[in-house]
Amino acid sequence: MEIGARARPERTGSRCMDELDSAPDLLFESFRLDRRVGVLYRLGQADQSAPVVLGPRAIGLLGLLAARQGEVVSKDAIIKAVWPGRVVEEANLNVQVSRLRQILDQDRAQGSCIQTIPGRGYCFVAPVTRLGPDAQSASPSITELGTQLQQRLSIVVLPFDNLSGDPGQQYLADGITEDLTTNLSRFTDLLVISRNTAFTYRDKPPDTRQIGRELGVRYVLKGSVRRSAKRVRVNAQLIEAEADAHLWAERFDCALLDLFMLEDAVAAAIAGAIEPELLKSERDRIARRPPQTEDAYEFHQRGLWHFYRYTKEDSVEAQTLFRRAIAVDRQYTQPTVQLAITHCNAAYLGWADNVTFNYIEAYELAQHAVSLDARYPPAHFALGLVCMWTHRSDAAMASFQEAINLNPSYSAAHVLLGQMHLYRGHPEEAIALAEKGIRLSPKDPRLFIWLPALAGAHYQRGHYAQAVEAGRRSWMLNRNWPAGLRYVIAGLAQLGRVEEAKAALEELKLLNESLAFVEGNLRRLYKDQAAVDHILDGLRAAGFD
Incomplete structure (x- = not known):
């Protein structure tokens, strides 16, 4: 795959985060924070403990506050440590503090472990015991840890091998490894093992089963870098650790122009490509086994399995499962996002009894997710999708752009931002953005949804042959998507x-019975009504009425 380059974000705050990573384990109340793998455990009787599901930002915040127990830590200092190099609104910090309080204060009689000091910051007031490397562990053994953590979608990026024949080129492989770890951390669904832990496996035999057990991860990403003159080749492989099975592999060839830009471009391309493979593997894994617990995560994953089948019956089942996930955990963002998208899809695909109600509920859910x-980039994506279908084009474009700002590898957001340009009468920009999104994830299971953006843009430019080709590829990938x-x-x-058009029309009528339904959808999207008439003219010429 040939890739381009993008501007490199400024790297800041790494020293502060390295200091946090080196902090000892912390014991407080009925919890232990294991800094080695970034996991909080709830301690039970008889030395039993169970991991608590928390995102990396919440873990970083808790580690910072608990390590400085009794001190007031300013909000600016927290943001610089937990969100290094990023511009973050104070509301994001408030959300993470609220999430920690919900967990830490459940059985606490007097006040919160985390006290707000007005005008100054936050202070962790619960007594904290710092456990050194020789302390008796309250955590499960490594094997037990692996068994427990593998209930979550988790990955480690192993140090990429330098195959250039020059040890002096190792920095290039290390840079790509670090950037990949950072990019994957932007996917909120993923638990990503820290760079410091991953690099302890450098120059060791790559036994993926053992690595999976030791780190408690379900997936391992490894690869190599080879530099030759002015070219660089990067190979990457995604492996399911427990089965030692290859799920995905790709080769990236690029010109050596600017090393920073090269590292970022390769990392973005790999992250964008493997994310859908990871999520698909996780959905399939959950779907293969019988239901085990009344667990929000499992309900969500089962809902996703039905969602991606793209039938009316599966849409109904997905909505039920997403609602059950939310009922178990009302702070769980992911099923809230997916329920919003499912409602929106059902409305414009003609699967809803009350289209207006679906759009209203989808909009409220998407706003709540944000x-x-x-x-969380998919929350902004969901809001953008609903806004796109409800005549809020400015808000849609802003939401898709925010999703991209949060995760530059978010392929679907690139494509739908391109669609918004199409609906505003700019097909050239639509083609560029759609092609970029597809390039980021060329084997994505949602490709059939994205290709119509290309087809529509080519059609509006009068490139009818290209429109037919892109549209036909979409139809061949999924015959439930018209x-x-x-x-x-x-x-x-x-x-x-x-005559060819009339033959294809017979298949379309199985999903869209009337031209009026198609026209209603198109007029929801396009600002330029002449563009809608252009499409309808073609459909009428084929005999659709």
């Missing part, structure tokens, strides 16, 4: 291939 976690087929029919008719 309020739960303003740093958007691409519409451009196939209209494009063929515009090319004078009316």
